[in-house]
Amino acid sequence: MRFSALKILKEGLTGNKGWTPHWRDPAPKPEYDAIIIGGGGHGLSTAYYLAKNHGMTNIAVLEKGYIGGGNVGRNTTIVRANYGLEGNSQFYSHSLKLWEGLEQDLNYNAMMSQRGVINLFHSDGQRDAAAKRANMMISQGDDAILLDKTTVRELLPNLNHDNIRFPIYGGLYHKRGGTARHDAVAWGFARGADQRGVDLIQNCEVTGIDIVDGVVQGVQTTRGAIKAKKVGMVVAGRSSQVAAMAGMRLPIESHVLQAFVTEGLKPCIDHVVTFGMGHMYMSQSDKGGLVFGGDLDFYASYAQRGNLPTKEHVMEAAMCLLPQIGKARVLRSWGGIMDMTPDGSFIIDKTHIEGFFVNAGWCYGGFKAVPASGYCMAHLMATGQPHEVAMKHRLDRFVTGRGLMDEEHSGSQHNLH
Amino acid sequence: MRIACPICGERDSREFSYKGHALALERPTEDAGALAWDDYLHNRDNVAGVSEELWFHDMGCGSWLVAERNMVTHAFGAVRLAEDVKEASA
Numbered sequence: 001m002r003f004s005a006l007k008i009l010k011e012g013l014t015g016n017k018g019w020t021p022h023w024r025d026p027a028p029k030p031e032y033d034a035i036i037i038g039g040g041g042h043g044l045s046t047a048y049y050l051a052k053n054h055g056m057t058n059i060a061v062l063e064k065g066y067i068g069g070g071n072v073g074r075n076t077t078i079v080r081a082n083y084g085l086e087g088n089s090q091f092y093s094h095s096l097k098l099w100e101g102l103e104q105d106l107n108y109n110a111m112m113s114q115r116g117v118i119n120l121f122h123s124d125g126q127r128d129a130a131a132k133r134a135n136m137m138i139s140q141g142d143d144a145i146l147l148d149k150t151t152v153r154e155l156l157p158n159l160n161h162d163n164i165r166f167p168i169y170g171g172l173y174h175k176r177g178g179t180a181r182h183d184a185v186a187w188g189f190a191r192g193a194d195q196r197g198v199d200l201i202q203n204c205e206v207t208g209i210d211i212v213d214g215v216v217q218g219v220q221t222t223r224g225a226i227k228a229k230k231v232g233m234v235v236a237g238r239s240s241q242v243a244a245m246a247g248m249r250l251p252i253e254s255h256v257l258q259a260f261v262t263e264g265l266k267p268c269i270d271h272v273v274t275f276g277m278g279h280m281y282m283s284q285s286d287k288g289g290l291v292f293g294g295d296l297d298f299y300a301s302y303a304q305r306g307n308l309p310t311k312e313h314v315m316e317a318a319m320c321l322l323p324q325i326g327k328a329r330v331l332r333s334w335g336g337i338m339d340m341t342p343d344g345s346f347i348i349d350k351t352h353i354e355g356f357f358v359n360a361g362w363c364y365g366g367f368k369a370v371p372a373s374g375y376c377m378a379h380l381m382a383t384g385q386p387h388e389v390a391m392k393h394r395l396d397r398f399v400t401g402r403g404l405m406d407e408e409h410s411g412s413q414h415n416l417h
Numbered sequence: 418m419r420i421a422c423p424i425c426g427e428r429d430s431r432e433f434s435y436k437g438h439a440l441a442l443e444r445p446t447e448d449a450g451a452l453a454w455d456d457y458l459h460n461r462d463n464v465a466g467v468s469e470e471l472w473f474h475d476m477g478c479g480s481w482l483v484a485e486r487n488m489v490t491h492a493f494g495a496v497r498l499a500e501d502v503k504e505a506s507a
Contacts, residue, residue, distance in 0.1 A: 251461070301488055307418055414437050
């Protein structure tokens, strides 16, 4: 079934009886050419690009819960390419280009909205840092504009521009950034993979990884054993547990990151806005809710909910930037579990086990990476070679110290990112 | 979260800094090699269950603590002074 304006019109006039499920619900086969563990955004996009770019269609995605029920449904939906480090810069640039063609490629409305991301700055030093970052983005081929305070005031009239402690000096405007509907991204990739013959197997938890003489043979699951010569783990949030089944310890600590949404309000913020003097960023959803978040709670956690001190900090920062938010009620808050690596960057690599590939360590930046992560993981699994935009994201960079990807320049140790 | 400091009693978690899994007492020797140091500095069991962690009571008595905490429920178990843990294992 293809979606089109004509199809919507026809279904609207005939009682919407012609819609079919977006994907099948197959039982697992005894053997596949490749298995993806994890049916989140990255796992689904890996399966989609394995089928689309590499013609591998005898593959399965194993999801312990349901499609779209993990971190892909627990983020703040922001898409951007404003990284500076060699390696990260190319990767996120590639990802944004994929985002720009994604809806047409998938024939699915992901509500991709390039509303622009504005990183505010509040001092001369921050302006210098923003100018440097803007130049890095431009030299990568992406877009960046340094806004002065007058322009920021015109674009974002509702902010508190004259806060006596944190006056707004200007902003770094990344026009091609924005938001996309997170659930629809998962559903679109799932539907696209399914249409190409990929089996999406839900309620199927991997309980063991079969390895003989250093070569992967398949996996044990709650729905029986499944053989495959290639297995990719794409389970950010639970990477350490799945890696442990393969006898590996990863350079990852799991942390909780909280986010919040208010009741629906009239339009007051048109862009994604980040506050430069506290950990807080926000955008307004199409339903009118202000979606905002902050920093990690800064202790290891698998709870998918956070504690009050971080909530308090985020609310204070939101009040500081947009005082009128104090009149709005917070409808929901939630937490997602982040794979935090020591240097704050992700891992897409082979392992010492032949046929076993790892995609992990997305820290708090996994959503915008969904298309490129799958694209590069599929390339690695199909060809055995890293894709050129993810070559630097090696697992062994922590052993050798070479090629660490410390985007924030805060050091390569746990709890610094 | 509230943390029962052995010296100060139960206090708000905001008085404490989290310093990761309680590994600092297992520091490798200088000539232990890159793999041992990588394991110590970077690799973690990262269990979804009870873990031993280092917390620093920096806004209180300044003591280093080894605390048991469930990473799924955030419930604390025993909280001991790091120096006592070190002496007990010496």
